[in-house]
Amino acid sequence: MRDGEQTPGVSLMPEEKVWIARNLDSLGVDVIEAGSAVTSAGEREGIKAVVKERLNAEICSFARVLKQDIDCALECDVDSVHLVVSVSDLHIKAKLKKDRDSVRQMAVDAVEYAKKHGLIVELSGEDASRADLDYLTSVYRAGIDAGADRLCFCDTVGVMNPERTYDLFSRLTSELKVPISIHCHNDFGLATANTVAALRGGAAQCHVTVNGVGERAGNTAIEEVAVVLKSLYQVNTNLVLQNLYPTSKLVSRLMGIPVGTNKALVGENAFMHESGIHTHGLMANTATYEPITPETIGRKRQIVLGKHAGRTSVVLALREIGLEATDSQVDEITARIKDLGDKGKHVTDADLMSIADSVLDMQSEARIKLIDCTVLSGNHATPTASLKVTIDGQEVVESGVGLGPVDAALNALRKAVMGVADIKLEEYRVEAITGGTDALVEVWVKMSRGDRFISARGAGPDIIMASVIAFIEGMNRLVQEKNGISAKH
Numbered sequence: 238m239r240d241g242e243q244t245p246g247v248s249l250m251p252e253e254k255v256w257i258a259r260n261l262d263s264l265g266v267d268v269i270e271a272g273s274a275v276t277s278a279g280e281r282e283g284i285k286a287v288v289k290e291r292l293n294a295e296i297c298s299f300a301r302v303l304k305q306d307i308d309c310a311l312e313c314d315v316d317s318v319h320l321v322v323s324v325s326d327l328h329i330k331a332k333l334k335k336d337r338d339s340v341r342q343m344a345v346d347a348v349e350y351a352k353k354h355g356l357i358v359e360l361s362g363e364d365a366s367r368a369d370l371d372y373l374t375s376v377y378r379a380g381i382d383a384g385a386d387r388l389c390f391c392d393t394v395g396v397m398n399p400e401r402t403y404d405l406f407s408r409l410t411s412e413l414k415v416p417i418s419i420h421c422h423n424d425f426g427l428a429t430a431n432t433v434a435a436l437r438g439g440a441a442q443c444h445v446t447v448n449g450v451g452e453r454a455g456n457t458a459i460e461e462v463a464v465v466l467k468s469l470y471q472v473n474t475n476l477v478l479q480n481l482y483p484t485s486k487l488v489s490r491l492m493g494i495p496v497g498t499n500k501a502l503v504g505e506n507a508f509m510h511e512s513g514i515h516t517h518g519l520m521a522n523t524a525t526y527e528p529i530t531p532e533t534i535g536r537k538r539q540i541v542l543g544k545h546a547g548r549t550s551v552v553l554a555l556r557e558i559g560l561e562a563t564d565s566q567v568d569e570i571t572a573r574i575k576d577l578g579d580k581g582k583h584v585t586d587a588d589l590m591s592i593a594d595s596v597l598d599m600q601s602e603a604r605i606k607l608i609d610c611t612v613l614s615g616n617h618a619t620p621t622a623s624l625k626v627t628i629d630g631q632e633v634v635e636s637g638v639g640l641g642p643v644d645a646a647l648n649a650l651r652k653a654v655m656g657v658a659d660i661k662l663e664e665y666r667v668e669a670i671t672g673g674t675d676a677l678v679e680v681w682v683k684m685s686r687g688d689r690f691i692s693a694r695g696a697g698p699d700i701i702m703a704s705v706i707a708f709i710e711g712m713n714r715l716v717q718e719k720n721g722i723s724a725k726h
């Protein structure tokens with residue numbers, strides 16, 4: 238929550254820091270760097286709130302090697318300080334405008350001051366990867382003599398590689414008899430590899446962030462290190478691996494930083510399969526196309542349909558919605574799904590149901606039909622929607638307000654069907670299919686009713702109507718009981 242929160246545009250409120258800290262504690266992390274106390278009054282409020290939780294983890298504040306920073310950390314009553322001193326000549330000269338000796342002395346004074354006030358001290362060499370090794374070691378030794386409990390090597394701009402990191406840590410940890418941490422950045426995509434190399438070389442701790450958030454390309458991702466250690470090196474950490482995904486979701490939501498779709502382990506696609514050959518293999522043994530089970534980190538496998546789907550995927554998807562089909566019907570449904578995929582479409586559950594309706598020749602008239610929809614929005618108006626629908630032929634008129642016009646329309650729709658079903662919107666995505674303000678938009682929604690989830694799509698030049706169409710499509714499928722569908726065959 239210090240380097241992770243340095244992600245541009247991110248600022249956590251005190252209660253958000255507390256939520257994340259509680260999660261990190263249940264996850265089993267040893268030290269939570271709750272912030273940098275000198276930063277602001279709000280930051281101190283957040284750190285204090287985390288300290289008040291009395292968690293198992295050690296609560297730490299970042300501090301420069303300055304009395305002022307340590308005093309702010311003390312005001313927050315943290316257990317420890319992560320004292321950071323610049324060690325490369327580039328940083329010493331260009332940034333601090335000082336010389337090596339005076340910077341080393343600043344580190345010594347700061348360590349002594351923090352120790353005198355009862356803090357656990359981790360002394361970090363900032364930009365250590367571009368520092369002269371003899372000078373770095375001299376700062377570390379001076380820090381240990383002044384009472385530092387731990388040291389840290391910061392690859393501040395992510396320029397290490399695994400071979401150099403391993404060699405360096407083997408040397409540092411044999412020469413210096415206090416625990417040494419590794420702190421990596423991901424500028425070249427090597428943060429996890431370098432962190433693991435440091436641990437192999439003897440590092441006692443690693444600095445990580447959830448989802449790898451942080452400055453520029455971010456820091457080392459906790460989920461990657463934990464799972465790599467367990468799966469590829471058979472090394473256990475104290476972490477409760479099943480909590481990794483829920484923690485990833487929480488941090489992404491509170492920071493407002495979406496996780497990349499193909500991000501290792503926690504990205505949306507990490508355990509999602511569309512290819513027919515893969516789905517077929519997975520059904521025989523999930524290890525064929527998954528290095529670990531999704532449940533290991535608290536996730537579930539998802540099989541989706543699209544151009545690459547095969548018959549196995551289609552049979553599975555039909556079974557999910559309570560349908561059985563003959564071999565030739567499965568062939569026909571698969572062909573139609575591939576056809577949709579060839580048109581560049583993301584195949585939704587509603588698409589599958591509509592194809593199945595037609596191929597299996599089923600009676601499934603939509604229960605909910607839209608008659609009218611009017612939406613009012615503007616800089617002096619609360620977005621309001623009023624609409625008329627028929628549900629099983631009965632007219633229902635309803636209105637709703639929202640944060641925006643789409644929200645208002647969907648709230649009105651949800652209210653209209655409340656008597657029939659309690660439907661929740663789980664995800665909403667909008668994409669412009671063409672460019673410009675007259676673009677055709679496509680809206681993709683994921684909705685749920687109880688434990689049933691469904692995806693649906695709506696498209697058109699009007700974003701509100703495309704959203705309403707997608708929502709009604711999904712609602713109709715959710716109110717269509719599995720056993721209420723009668724196939725004619």
Ligand SMILES: CC(=O)SCCNC(=O)CCNC(=O)[C@H](O)C(C)(C)COP(=O)(O)OP(=O)(O)OC[C@H]1O[C@@H](n2cnc3c(N)ncnc32)[C@H](O)[C@@H]1OP(=O)(O)O
Binds near residue numbers: 240321
């Ligand atoms: C690699 C990292 O992640 S380092 C951590 C980065 N995190 C942050 O910057 C946290 C948020 N920062 C802040 O809120 C502010 O920058 C503050 C409160 C720390 C300082 O604000 P200001 O006093 O306005 O200084 P400003 O931000 O302009 O410059 C940074 C100052 O810290 C000094 N400094 C930088 N690193 C160190 C260090 N390790 N030890 C001592 N001083 C340092 C710089 O020399 C500069 O000092 P100067 O103002 O006397 O020239």
Ligand SMILES: CC(=O)C(=O)O
Binds near residue numbers: 240364392393420
């Ligand atoms: C201290 C720190 O965050 C860094 O050097 O990257």
